[in-house]
Amino acid sequence: MLKNSFQKITLLVLIAVSACSCNKYLELRPQNGVTADQFWQTKEQLQSAVIGCYYAMEANPTAKQVTPAELFFDWGELRADFISPGLGIATAENDIINTNILPTNAVVKWQPIYRVINFCNYVLDFGPDVIKRDNTLTQDQLNNYLGEALALRSLMYFYLVRSFGDVPLKLHSTSTDDGLQQLAKTKQADILKQIVADLKTAEGYCPAAYSTNASDKGRVNKFTVDAILADVYLWMDDYADAITACDKVINSGKYALVPGGPNWFNILYGVGNSNEGIFELQFDAGTLNPYFAMFSSTTRYRFKAQQSIIDNFYSQDLNNPLNFDIRGNDVAIHIADGTIYKYTNLTATTFRTADVSYAHWIFYRFADVLLMKAEACANSSRGQETLDIINQIRTRANALPATVQSPDVADVNGLTNYILAERAREFPYEGKRWYDLLRIAKRNNFARRDVLLAAASVSVPPLYQQSAFSKIQDGNFLYFPVPQDDIQNDPNLVQNPFYK
Known part of the structure; x- marks a missing residue:
């Protein structure tokens, strides 16, 4: 690019x-x-x-x-259930985790x-x-x-x-x-x-493509547009159009899952712009990303991974330590200290330093398009296609048998739960978790508010949980307040009702 x-x-x-x-x-x-x-x-x-x-x-x-790149992470993760406060966390960030959100909060800008x-x-x-x-x-x-x-x-x-x-x-x-x-x-x-x-x-x-790989991954092409459209349609519960948009990306032949071999992490996250990547925010020596300081154990990192993420989502094979879901330990989390590895390492054993904090922010990759299609199919009486796609993702990742679910192909809630769990395994710390939870929770007049309550029971400290559970009952709380500065500067703006 x-x-x-x-x-x-x-x-x-x-x-x-x-x-x-x-x-x-x-x-x-x-x-x-x-x-x-x-x-x-x-x-x-x-x-x-x-x-x-x-x-x-x-x-x-x-x-x-803060930069937009930082907000993409903050808005997509702080209200979900994968983040644990680190020593350097800011008060505003901790308040988001604790569901103590005010219009003056610096993250709500x-x-x-x-x-x-x-x-x-x-x-x-x-x-x-x-x-x-x-x-x-x-x-x-x-x-x-x-x-x-x-x-x-x-x-x-x-x-x-x-x-x-x-x-x-x-x-x-x-x-x-x-x-x-x-x-x-x-x-x-x-x-x-x-x-x-x-x-x-x-x-x-x-255009369908650019002349260089960096431009093709770092600038918007027509299939980038289709990936965004699929996401928007899914948010709107427009499943037929979501499937159509996903199929345009899938049938283009431009993208594929990176094979889950020994170089998987380095290809997908360490170097970036892989065959799986659809749209990635390009960082380099001239423009370092903000994530190393946010997550590195060599600094007063602001965020750590929830220690429960391995047990809750990936599981472990206690009889064979060499048999593991490749997306868990030393990718989502380094179990020893809770470090989020995707942005701080080049490989499972090779650390970045602050001056080579080049990890890209991946807006969309092929696995996301596949799982968006799976979710749309689950809501379109195409449950077997949903299961086939989930199995494709799980096979690449060597997902463990303990995390297999077997919903009936007509069980929309069961299929949705499986998709949500698989997206949790596939995309931790990629800025998608809160939006996944909210998208599913809000359907059919918040018929699945339970997924938000379950997430809060993990991430919100016990002292604040009852308050959080009460707030989650109000749909207006699930959106941020209008920033206080803008309320003061623009008399035409009206505050989100929950925060008045």
């Missing part, structure tokens, strides 16, 4: 375009005239702006804010995500004019760039609606002072409709 000083300088230009001394809504703060007059003149600038959108997910926009959205909106607003100024830019190239921006904006809004519920929907850039708006929240259902519409457009615009 293109990520050099030119792209990073471009991002700094875009940040400068969106920054001034005043404190405005969503921190989308422009300086009039800079955007159109001094940029958006050539196809190289347009390409650079698109790459800047990716880099914005990695970069720390200000010293006071959506500004870094909206900044990425605004960069995407720059591309969508100003990109089409570049073709008038640079006759070497073709319509297909322009569409490719617009498709990437639409898909990234959609992914960011998907994170927001799964985390906050109803949120403000802004589809145009804040590029001048006149563009500043104080917006009310838009219903989650309406934002999801916008996401689907934008992704369908992006699917037609984005």
Whole structure:
């Protein structure tokens, strides 16, 4: 993927375009005239702006804010049942685990995500004019760039609606002072409709592949769009369309499970951009990820793995220590000290150091698409396909017989439980667990609230459990509060009812 000083300088230009001394809504703060007059003149600038959108997910926009890359983990894991506090955990993070969530909590900040959205909106607003100024830019190239921006904006809004519920929907850039708006929240259902519409457009615009593997894994192609669409459809309980989207990825022939041999960990997580990877946030020597400091036992790590994860999800073969589920010990967790290995090691025995903290953030990989299809099939009277897919995943992982479940092919709840357990084994600490729990819990008017209660019984300290169980009964609690700063700055925003 293109990520050099030119792209990073471009991002700094875009940040400068969106920054001034005043404190405005969503921190989308422009300086009039800079955007159109001094940029958006050539196809190289347009390409650079698109790459800047990716880099914005990695970069720390200000010293006071976490990166989106960190929020992807925090929002997807802190409220679930895989995390245990480490010595360096921040009060705000511990409060999330303890279900003591307030609008002032530093983790409950959506500004870094909206900044990425605004960069995407720059591309969508100003990109089409570049073709008038640079006759070497073709319509297909322009569409490719617009498709990437639409898909990234959609992914960011998907994170927001799964985390906050109803949120403000802004589809145009804040590029001048006149563009500043104080917006009310838009219903989650309406934002999801916008996401689907934008992704369908992006699917037609984005290429099937790029010329290099790093770009093919690190930039949005049409099958990336299909993977996001499958996830969105599953969240919407639209099982037929979810299956269709999954099948597009599966039938493309581009992706496969990394074989579960001795180099499995290094190929999938240590190096990244494997044949299994569909979309990965690319880190390198110039842009280290934030995860090493979060998880490494050589620092005052903020998070450890729940020690119960092996017994609860992977099991052990006490008669043969060499027979084990490859996803458990020294992948999800190093049992000796609770370290989360996916981001701190190159192999099961080779540690990273802080200066080589390059592990990618994997948004989607082939195993995820397979299990999304399995979940949609379970809810579509196709239970045998569900079991076949689960068995495919388990075979790669050498899953132990103790974790086998045998639901009837017509038992939707039983199949769902099996899928949830298999996703737990497959994706710990990949930012998916809370969203998996909430997606399943909320179906049929929260008919499966039990999965949230079970998770809280593991992760929430005993002192706070009764309070947590009570809060979970209120569906509004399952979404974050609107950040307090934005409530104060925008009179059109209304606080999530639970947090009033």
